[in-house]
Amino acid sequence: MASPPLLELTDRARLIFQLVVEGYLDSGQPVGSKTLAREGGLDLSPASIRSVLAELEQVGLLAAPHTSAGRMPTETGLRIFVDGMMQVAEPTREERLAIEQRLEASGPIEKALEATSAMLSDISGAAGMVLVPRRDPRLSQVTIVPLDKGRALAVLVGEDGQIENRVMDVGNTPASVLEQVGNYISSHLAGRTLPEASDAIRQELASGRTALDEASRDLVERGIAVWSEDASHRPVLIVRGQANLLDEAAMEDLERVRSLLDDLESKHSVAGLLESARDADATRIFIGSENRLFALSGSSVIASPYRDREGKVVGVLGVIGPTRLNYARVVPMVDFTARSLGKLIG
Incomplete structure (x- = not known):
């Protein structure tokens, strides 16, 4: 069944859907009706909330893992949330200064690219990636x-x-x-x-x-x-922070993590995905099986092109991790990092 657009959902359904997605992205765990009744400020009984959750599941926006009575967003649900409901949290002045200072202190551009990948990993809690500018030595x-x-x-x-x-x-x-x-x-x-x-x-x-x-x-x-x-056809891809992918939640799904690490080892394929974001006007988000490369690992990629001082796109950077990435925080951080890196490239 095709998922309805947000405008077709009732205000109650939209709010409950938003709370479930935000709760899942925050904790990595399915969100149950009792939690929503206790912490969501809905003034609804758990039974009423369960009814709405069932409707959202029926239209393909939420799913109920067999190990839990709670709900979590499907990839379709995540896409609808990211495109239509997410409120991004712009980097603070302190965060912007920290990013700029870390890049400027990294030395030659080669070191700056490595520092960028490591910094993206730290920011996102996932793996950071930088597609190195093409150059003809x-x-x-x-x-x-x-x-x-x-x-x-x-x-x-x-x-x-x-x-x-x-x-x-x-x-x-x-x-x-x-x-x-x-x-x-x-x-x-x-x-x-x-x-x-x-x-x-x-x-x-x-x-x-x-x-x-x-x-x-x-x-x-x-x-x-x-x-x-x-x-x-020899893209150079710097990946840092793969160990971040082996968190506690990942231990429950080792096959998915193994598949993701295999994808990262095949840098040519990952580089090809980043290349597809080269002509994007803004940061792009790939969620799970929307891209065939990550159909098995169920991973998300947030990617942004970076430009030299003349405005020419010279590479792409981003992060890769589970679909429960904190998109609202990571997307603007990736975008700002791309702009900061571009200032260092002549």
């Missing part, structure tokens, strides 16, 4: 080392000393040819990024202004193509 040298079974290892050395290794298929190419190819590519990399070097090499090969034979030319073209494509 300027390379200085390429060395191609023969391996076995027609494969070779290409070692790409950046001007900053960073080293990346890529395996490529080379067939029966002799070691001497591999050395020649490595020297040829290196000669075009001085002070250039891989895309810039790729363009220069392709233009030279197309014009015929090269002494390379056909086999070497083919190897150069294949290597450049593979490395360029590979670089564009």
